[in-house]
Amino acid sequence: MSIYSLRGLNVRFCRQAYILAHVRAGVVPMPGRTKLRLSLSITPLRSSHNNLYQMTGGSKCGVKNAELLQAKDCNISKRKNVTSDKKPCDGEGAGGSGSKKGAPSGGSIMGDDEATRKTRMLLALLAALGLGGLLLWLLTRRKQKVADSTECGTTAAIASTVPATSAELPKHVPYLLIGGGTAGFSAFRAIKSNDPRAKVLMITNESRKPYMRPPLSKELWYSAEKGEVTKDYRFKQWTGAERSLFFEPEEFFVDPTKLMETVNGGIAVAQGFTVKKIDPAKHIVTLADGYEITYDECLIATGCAPKSLDVFAQATPGVKEKVMVYRSPDDFERLKRYADEKKSITIVGNGFTGSELACSLANYAKDKKVKIYQIFPESGNMSKVLPTYLSNWTTAKVESMGVCVMPETSIKNAQRDEAALKLVLNNGKSLLTDVVVVCVGCEPNTSIALTSGLEVDKSLGGFVVNAELEARRNLFVAGDASCFYDPLLGRRRVEHHDHSVVSGRLAGENMVGKKKAYNHQSMFWSDLGPEVGYEGIGLVDASLRTVGVFALPTSNPEPRTDNLTETAVMEGGGSGSTVTVNPETPDVKCDPKDADEYGRGVIFYMKDDKIVGILLWNLFNRIGLARTIINQNKKYDDLNEVAKLFEIHA
Template sequence: MKSDYDYVIVGGGLAGASAVEGIRERDAAGSILLIGEEVHLPYDRPPLSKKLWFGKKNVEDIFLHDRAFYDTHGVALALGAAASRLDPAAKRITLAGGATYGYGKLLLATGCKPRHLDIPGGDLDGICYFRDLDDYLHTRGKAAEGKSAVVVGGGFIGSELAAALNINKLDVTMIFPGELLCDRVLPDYLGRAVQQRYQEKGVRILASDKPVSFGNNGNQFVTRTWKGETIASDIVIVGVGVVPDLELARSGGLEVGNGIVVNEYLETSSPDIYAAGDNAFFPYRVLGQAMRIEHWDHALIQGRWAGRNMAGAHEPYTHLPYFFSDLFEFGYEATGEVDSRLETFADWQKENETGVIYYLRDGKVRGVMMCNVWDKVETARELIRKDETVSPEKLRGLIR
């Protein structure tokens, strides 16, 4: 492997792999090095808590490309390699093993790392802070019918995994500090309905609670909670959010905050260095504010956009990403500012099951959640982009 490349991409996830495609759209010959901390080829992350559990995908189906793709597109791979130091002045990046590489243009697509619980036993061997393919393989290997699981966290990952484990006939207990599941995005009336559905399926819900310690009794984990509950289980999964991976950016003196700060062209504060994906704090044009987004569609499109800009496109990032989730039979797609603190208007076909929720600020639609209503994301995007004041009467029946 040579030591200097026209393009170096740090991050072997969706944003990094998409950047390869973006570069090749404009530069067919420039040399590319893709550095990934995991030993696996880049893969899709959503199936780890969704389709892999339901038999709708196999592990081999989640990889974005096979190795031949990277060979064909002239991409050198350094997998299982963590980048440890960035020197923007010398335009070089150093890996943990000591290897160094020069770059013409650099993309930081380092993503996020899971938050860990700072409690006694929080680092106990076998507790899974669920994030990557190895975590799925580890958990799936233990998730046999009749086993028990504690899931800590009531957000996307916790809710999806609790449903998946329940469907696979495990005895599941959920623990989270809020009153309702997914309370940052679901309005309270919908959160209550979804939570009731979980309980009807047999998931034990310990809301407004949190673990204070983990231990083991030889055969099982023992979780103790703030409210005095003690739960023995075969599996403990923690999904309490993530933090952007900023260590490499900091080592190079880049501007960081809630992510690596980039401009509308996805350029960082240092020349020839870009950032994209979960770790990028970027100007969200449609919503008129700077944000960091952790969703699949965002990583897919922003990574490709960054690759094109690295290869000279100089195009402002204007995409309005969407996200999706499956919570038992309740599935949704959503786009824009989907924040439960906003005013909402629900246009139900079947209450709390099928319909559209509009999230409004000052009478304008800022976000849309389509509950068991499919293939309407672009319609919702157009509504948000219009930025017009609308009444609930005008929204009724608008998206079906």
């Protein structure tokens, strides 16, 4: 039985007792005596979607229910005032309206003194019952808040460290990696392949061994649909191959306390520790607790942290408990619980993570009757990457999958009751939701730059590095946190898996003395459900001029590739390759604005009449060719001829 049912029963019992007391006692108002009044507030039973705090005080004459706010099939309804029938202020029971004029005052069964005494006793009983009900409600409310905080709170329990204390870590290591993500682990593999007995210590503030992030918003949801998540987060790729989210199993890693004693070396992961300072001159890393570790070679691979919104950052603790970001396996499990419990989920953001997650959740929850909303201030999904016509088409595609997409919408305010959030939107409408997932990008983790004397790019963020990915001598940076110079496209900072793999590998090779320059054109990929996938390389920016060529829809979709392997990200198209156009290739001229369906195609992103970026729409196994075309850095007279090379009609 819910707390609202208990409250309702308690109120009804009190009222019935009061009425019965009047009937049996026959209380007759005495001359000059104030009428007995009992004002009771009856709280109606309501579902979790309608549990909102009343923002205004209650009236003495009648009780107003909370304003019900709903969002049905993407038609967000305006606020509706739903009020219960007014109750009379003087809610007297039977016989409580007084005797008729002229009625004898001695008409009651009991005398006035006895009736007054019993009435007072009854009022005392009612007060005790009311107080008991209030205490029960407060206790239950507290337990519910504690449960909510445990389920989706921002104040999670502090994770234990491995090893138990920093004093158990080595005082000196040949190779030190700061950060436990893709770039750091890729660097370890490069170090170990060049130095078979290398002893590598990785320091991470996370509680897990290194894992991949891309499947968290894509493949993992499609595998989870058929069962519970396994301990190692196994999932099936689009190719059908099965793998774990983790790069290596637990037994692959060395105990941090025994790293320096290991004859054949290996990698040890110090979990739950944070670096607060690096001394590049003395080769000393200082942890948050003051413990110092010296190194020969060091890599900063701290990645980036998800951003939030001011409206939530400044919200009350109750609101923050229902707001989350999406970055880790813990976030995946938390969001999966909400979907399994048939909670409504609102995603804020139209970028890679927000759009992928909206489609993945819609597919996962299609039989669970879970409502998925997506809110963003831009005009369409992926609007910063895709040209306008394709962004609009993609938005309609996402909607067709069951997502309630609300473009050109932002959140002005957020309020909370025990079960739901009320989001006040900029269009004057409001939305009730159980949880909000903020996916508005991330910012590089460069907090140690100030204490370590390292340069951070003012416009792009990230540690500034040279061509060899060095920030200082023997101190390298790779992955999302690095800001490097691209000879073709200028200074850049890239937040993609491919860049983390390749930059981490090159930094690892340079840590063993290879002295290689980073000139890789990194790629990215994204999936919007089972039917839409695309890959991009170079400067894929919707603000640039674009030329798109699309094929007619086909019943045989292009088979997808596995972009999570290290070999996949390096395949094809080195800077020395050349591309020549074959004039005998079938014509592919097409105006993308006239296309009814964007099945497969290629989009060229132009700057100074040169191709600086290429996006392959539902085309796979061609990223090497795209990389070669960009690296040629030349002007083409007819881009339709270049599009023929990608065999979009094959």
